[in-house]
Amino acid sequence: MQAILSKVKGDKVIWMVVLLLSIISVLAVYSSISSLAVKAGGNSFKFLIKHVMMLGLGFGVIYAIHNVKSKYFSRLSQLFIWVAGIMLLLTLLFGLEINEAKRWLLIPVFNLTFQTSDFAKIVLILYTARMLNVKRAILHDFKNGVLPILYPIIVICALILPADFSTSAMLGFICFVLMYIGGVPAKHLLKILGIAFLGLFVIYLLGTFAPGTFPRFETWGARIESFLGLGEAAVDLNQNYQIDRAQYAIYDGGLLPQGPGTGSARNFLPHPYSDMIFAFIIQEYGSIFGAIGLIFLYIILLYRCVKLATKSPNHFASLAVMGLGFMMVLQAFINMGVSVNILPTTGQPLPMVSMGGTSILFTALSLGIILSVSRLIHNPEETNADDNQSNQPANRPIDADHAAS
Numbered sequence: 001m002q003a004i005l006s007k008v009k010g011d012k013v014i015w016m017v018v019l020l021l022s023i024i025s026v027l028a029v030y031s032s033i034s035s036l037a038v039k040a041g042g043n044s045f046k047f048l049i050k051h052v053m054m055l056g057l058g059f060g061v062i063y064a065i066h067n068v069k070s071k072y073f074s075r076l077s078q079l080f081i082w083v084a085g086i087m088l089l090l091t092l093l094f095g096l097e098i099n100e101a102k103r104w105l106l107i108p109v110f111n112l113t114f115q116t117s118d119f120a121k122i123v124l125i126l127y128t129a130r131m132l133n134v135k136r137a138i139l140h141d142f143k144n145g146v147l148p149i150l151y152p153i154i155v156i157c158a159l160i161l162p163a164d165f166s167t168s169a170m171l172g173f174i175c176f177v178l179m180y181i182g183g184v185p186a187k188h189l190l191k192i193l194g195i196a197f198l199g200l201f202v203i204y205l206l207g208t209f210a211p212g213t214f215p216r217f218e219t220w221g222a223r224i225e226s227f228l229g230l231g232e233a234a235v236d237l238n239q240n241y242q243i244d245r246a247q248y249a250i251y252d253g254g255l256l257p258q259g260p261g262t263g264s265a266r267n268f269l270p271h272p273y274s275d276m277i278f279a280f281i282i283q284e285y286g287s288i289f290g291a292i293g294l295i296f297l298y299i300i301l302l303y304r305c306v307k308l309a310t311k312s313p314n315h316f317a318s319l320a321v322m323g324l325g326f327m328m329v330l331q332a333f334i335n336m337g338v339s340v341n342i343l344p345t346t347g348q349p350l351p352m353v354s355m356g357g358t359s360i361l362f363t364a365l366s367l368g369i370i371l372s373v374s375r376l377i378h379n380p381e382e383t384n385a386d387d388n389q390s391n392q393p394a395n396r397p398i399d400a401d402h403a404a405s
Contacts, residue, residue, distance in 0.1 A: 065368025
């Protein structure tokens with residue numbers, strides 16, 4: 001064990017949280033995939049092996065990325081923001097269409113599919129952090145300081161929007177929070193909110209009077225109506241079936257754990273190994289250990305990210321770790337919120353817990369970048385002096401005054 005710990009650098013608490021989430025994932029996925037195995041005409045052990053291999057590959061990505069100096073992510077984001085935009089455009093034009101949504105691109109040589117928005121989320125957050133660092137002395141100037149940051153956010157979110165409204169909205173909100181943390185003045189943030197509300201109004205008009213513009217507009221509306229209990233969607237059994245089954249699984253789980261393998265929801269809950277895995281975990285491990293325990297792990301992850309951001313001597317690194325950490329935890333809370341019926345249905349997976357393919361690798365990429373930043377604090381002797389590109393002192397939170405220093 002000591003030999004393994006000596007190989008990993010950075011924040012050991014984050015490493016432990018990721019390990020615990022992965023163990024929970026293996027137990028929950030193996031217990032929940034029997035129905036999937038029957039439909040696929042195979043055995044559940046095959047799916048488990050595939051999932052374990054993806055998690056193992058994810059840890060390999062984390063280890064490799066956490067050894068890269070964080071300053072390189074700032075430079076690479078300048079190139080990859082263009083790559084992300086092109087990939088999203090190709091996805092809209094030529095992507096695989098599932099449920100009226102084009103979210104996936106096929107890699108011909110390897111015959112693999114991946115969701116391009118997963119890559120774009122990470123790149124946009126890194127690029128926004130970079131631009132906030134570069135423009136921090138002129139953020140008071142909306143035209144020259146804020147608009148160059150805002151344009152890529154609008155373009156990337158707009159390219160994600162037609163196929164995935166929830167991801168687009170979540171990413172836009174994260175970038176808005178990042179701009180607030182990065183020192184954009186309140187008057188400019190109000191302008192950005194105005195632009196956002198105007199954009200939502202335009203989307204509503206286009207979806208209502210030109211339905212072909214957003215093929216999934218009716219789906220978005222039906223999910224919101226079902227959640228609010230309005231219209232025909234409120235009594236549509238097909239709309240409510242997934243949430244009703246999740247509610248039953250949560251109720252059946254009670255407070256205390258019943259143990260792995262006891263969850264009957266695998267037989268009737270849609271996607272108990274991915275979108276609804278939180279409800280399935282509660283059925284097997286109860287609300288105290290299953291729900292509160294899982295929430296506690298994500299809160300620890302967010303707390304460690306905030307702590308890293310406030311202690312980092314590098315302004316870009318502080319913003320990057322806050323953006324990536326907040327993205328993962330917000331995505332987790334959205335997934336859990338859907339399961340307990342406090343949010344409308346979306347397709348957000350539970351990071352490092354839901355069964356997935358390349359989504360696990362992109363989550364691992366985010367964690368690797370966070371751990372790379374953590375090396376600035378936990379292993380400063382291994383970083384070069386030129387990593388300290390910011391004059392912001394350690395142990396001070398990021399604020400508008402220091403953003404302009």
